[in-house]
Amino acid sequence: MLNRFRLEFLSRPENVGLARVTVAAFAAQVDPTLEELDDIKGAVSEAVANAIIHGYGNSPDGIVVVEGVLYGDAIEVSVEDSGKGIENVAQAMEPEFSTDPERLGLGFSFMHAFMDSISADSVPGRGTRVVMRKQFASRH
């Protein structure tokens, strides 16, 4: 483990960007490529938006926790809420599945595409924790 951080913030729309900036600045410490950085920002955006929209139903007073761990050649990012949870995680992860007709149902698909692995733990009524990992291309 090279480094780690934990960021807690309120479930407000403007904090999606805060999470993105913090994770990007953290990941930048190991000199990723621009594309790797864009992928990480994209994945964080999806997971944090989900915590706010689905986890807390857009109520602004929930707490979202983002943690990052840097290894020499990989980053692990987790996003956690104490919101309503997911009844069926496998179904939630299916492309184009959404419980909100206004949304695309592509959040988890994007996380999969951007990162090398992703897993979600959820307890209905208690909350959700998504853990994502990305390997950096070695350029050294």
Added chain:
Amino acid sequence: MLNRFRLEFLSRPENVGLARVTVAAFAAQVDPTLEELDDIKGAVSEAVANAIIHGYGNSPDGIVVVEGVLYGDAIEVSVEDSGKGIENVAQAMEPEFSTDPERLGLGFSFMHAFMDSISADSVPGRGTRVVMRKQFASRH
């Protein structure tokens, strides 16, 4: 209170920048002037560097906690370590006082200059918490 966050990270030199970026992205939510943003970044840099250098004696495994609260027209930022603490806070705050001959002793002076108010609570052997507040010029 408009918004708040809490960021915890290891006492490593590269995390001074992480703290700066996070606080700046947070403060940017209320559209401060560039100068206000520079001031806030400067103050955070001084306080976090002190936590790492003095609080933890440059050991990389301490935890530094930065918290931010945004009000409509002001920001409060605190920086906390669980390091060695300060015996005499009043003396520590004097311009050019430093316990390290290699340093300028200007960290607290800069924090004073950059922010509208600053206070430090410290318990020797337990740690230090610096709280700083800055009012934004109203431009609305």
Added chain:
Amino acid sequence: MEIDSVGEVMVARLQGEIDLKVSDALREALDGALERLPVRHLVFDFECVSFIDSTGLGVILGRYKKVAGAGGKFGVTGLHPPVRRVLELSGILRIAQEFNSPGEAVRMLGGGA
């Protein structure tokens, strides 16, 4: 965001990072313009967009669906790599026509007027 219309084509020039923070305001601005302006086709100019996530894409696709029923077409332009990436992933690049500039989009979709 700036919205222009030329004939039946509306061009929305998006800006910055398009995520949950701006999605409600974006949806309202686009829906307002669609009600106000006698347009059929929708063009999104991403030249000044550095980031967009699935929340932002949902707003855009939703507006396209509103005009699609009446035979409206969907154009995009100015795609920087991170934006192109998610437009591809989402399948939007299979639905939308990509143009080299907003001007080209207007000419092609507007029927060369």
Added chain:
Amino acid sequence: MEIDSVGEVMVARLQGEIDLKVSDALREALDGALERLPVRHLVFDFECVSFIDSTGLGVILGRYKKVAGAGGKFGVTGLHPPVRRVLELSGILRIAQEFNSPGEAVRMLGGGA
């Protein structure tokens, strides 16, 4: 960082954000150059510096103190507002001479050679 020397003047072109992260490496690079090069005067070019804190200023002032004993002079150039601010606050702008360019600094401190 790039270090050039012209006659008795050493010019250090600093880069980026100068804080605790880079201060050790900066100190070593400057001390190494001061040992290697037969210079008396020290010029810091801040043109590419967007941020510096008291840790960074300490490294710079410490290097100046090394040459000051032998009558060395201290020049700065390329000060963007946030850098100028802390150079003022720290009193460095009262000790150092400010120049419009590294070239000017070299001409003035080097005695017009």
